[in-house]
Amino acid sequence: MPPIAAGVDFLEAPLAVFGVLLVGGALISGLAKRSFLSLTAAFVIAGFVVGEGGLGLIEFDPTSGFVQGLTVVALILILFRDGLEVEEEMLQEAWHLPLRKLVLAMPITAALIALATYALTDLGWTESFLVGALLSPTDPVLSSAIVNNPRVPRLIRHSLNLESGLNDGLALPAVLALTASAAGDEDFTWWSFVLQDVCVGLATGVLVAFLASRLMPGGRSLGDDISRHQKALYALGVALSAYGIATLPPEGNGFVAVFAASVAFGIWRPDIAECFHTQSEDVVELVKLGVFLVFGAIITIDGLFGDDFAAVGIVLFTLLVARPVAVFVALAGTRQVDTAEKAFMAWFGPKGVATMAFALFVLGSGVPEAERVFNIAALAVLASIIAHGLTDHAGSEWIARREAAQSRLSQ
Numbered sequence: 168m169p170p171i172a173a174g175v176d177f178l179e180a181p182l183a184v185f186g187v188l189l190v191g192g193a194l195i196s197g198l199a200k201r202s203f204l205s206l207t208a209a210f211v212i213a214g215f216v217v218g219e220g221g222l223g224l225i226e227f228d229p230t231s232g233f234v235q236g237l238t239v240v241a242l243i244l245i246l247f248r249d250g251l252e253v254e255e256e257m258l259q260e261a262w263h264l265p266l267r268k269l270v271l272a273m274p275i276t277a278a279l280i281a282l283a284t285y286a287l288t289d290l291g292w293t294e295s296f297l298v299g300a301l302l303s304p305t306d307p308v309l310s311s312a313i314v315n316n317p318r319v320p321r322l323i324r325h326s327l328n329l330e331s332g333l334n335d336g337l338a339l340p341a342v343l344a345l346t347a348s349a350a351g352d353e354d355f356t357w358w359s360f361v362l363q364d365v366c367v368g369l370a371t372g373v374l375v376a377f378l379a380s381r382l383m384p385g386g387r388s389l390g391d392d393i394s395r396h397q398k399a400l401y402a403l404g405v406a407l408s409a410y411g412i413a414t415l416p417p418e419g420n421g422f423v424a425v426f427a428a429s430v431a432f433g434i435w436r437p438d439i440a441e442c443f444h445t446q447s448e449d450v451v452e453l454v455k456l457g458v459f460l461v462f463g464a465i466i467t468i469d470g471l472f473g474d475d476f477a478a479v480g481i482v483l484f485t486l487l488v489a490r491p492v493a494v495f496v497a498l499a500g501t502r503q504v505d506t507a508e509k510a511f512m513a514w515f516g517p518k519g520v521a522t523m524a525f526a527l528f529v530l531g532s533g534v535p536e537a538e539r540v541f542n543i544a545a546l547a548v549l550a551s552i553i554a555h556g557l558t559d560h561a562g563s564e565w566i567a568r569r570e571a572a573q574s575r576l577s578q
Contacts, residue, residue, distance in 0.1 A: 180224055181227070184213075185456075192210070210456050211459045226464070237458060249426070251430075252332040268330045268494060268498070271496065277299035279492060280298060291349075304521045305515075318567035338521070342528070350534045363419060367419025368424040372409045375409040383401055409425050466545045482550045485547055486550065526548075
């Protein structure tokens with residue numbers, strides 16, 4: 168008789184490492200909040216130490232069903248969580264700044280990174296724009312000291328938080344299309360991608376959200392009260408259903424459907440969306456930490472610097488030039504923020520879990536240059552973890568003192 172765990176023995180070491188990290192992370196969580204290294208970032212570093220690039224205690228095949236399955240689940244949860252944020256934020260008055268950054272700064276950032284990648288490496292235009300798409304989203308997790316600090320001006324916190332929440336979903340179609348094109352899919356055409364993957368995915372997501380919002384009663388079901396826990400599970404079911412139904416004929420894109428469903432569902436049923444945020448936080452965090460660990464375990468020093476100084480140049484250009492230039496262009500002429508505040512928002516556009524999940528998806532996609540694209544994105548994430556981790560507390564305190572000083576002068 169085969170052992171009970173036959174077929175999953177490859178998970179023994181990873182689960183042991185993950186468990187130890189969860190225990191250790193909980194014990195040092197207070198210290199992590201006061202240091203430059205967040206808990207999520209620590210999982211990337213720990214993954215690197217115990218993974219292929221370090222001690223070699225755990226190994227993952229990026230094309231395996233486990234890694235790709237984890238990536239899919241992570242993307243579903245990330246996109247659904249981000250989309251549910253839209254209603255609360257968009258109903259606030261100050262939506263002009265994040266709208267400008269999403270519509271203008273994000274594509275400008277991607278285009279500038281693509282130009283730098285094409286100029287510094289021998290990657291083609293498709294792969295170069297794929298790098299740009301991967302590195303265009305920002306991550307509020309790695310700048311939590313900014314978006315969660317009440318002393319930071321509310322307009323800035325709101326702008327960065329909404330931008331970070333929406334740009335994952337907006338970058339998704341570009342990542343998917345460029346990946347399919349770079350993989351040499353003979354059936355891929357841009358017009359069919361828009362009509363089938365995007366349009367069918369959008370329609371499916373909105374339809375699922377509409378039906379789900381009407382199906383769940385506001386108070387009681389079959390004579391009994393519906394708990395917050397059950398409402399959170401209901402929302403999770405909406406996300407999974409949107410993904411699964413979209414992949415059925417005529418085969419829209421499941422990820423697009425999830426994001427569309429989350430935005431619509433959050434608008435129509437904010438009560439259930441709020442339950443999902445409070446009740447499902449641990450599930451989302453667990454999957455996210457798993458992605459961080461796998462991501463860190465896959466990367467190696469040789470891989471990260473496989474393009475030598477070109478990779479370093481792309482990363483520096485991304486953090487110091489592409490993002491700042493794009494933000495200043497997008498916010499040109501606005502009187503809501505001054506030059507210093509624009510520079511503050513331009514700097515705090517860290518790369519994090521969405522970039523990691525997208526990069527893992529590309530790595531298992533069959534793109535000929537997938538490993539190089541992945542390593543450039545990975546180096547940018549690591550650099551962002553260090554650079555933004557070292558500056559978020561100091562930056563938030565500086566902008567808070569500046570705001571307080573301006574308030575005193577205006578009185």
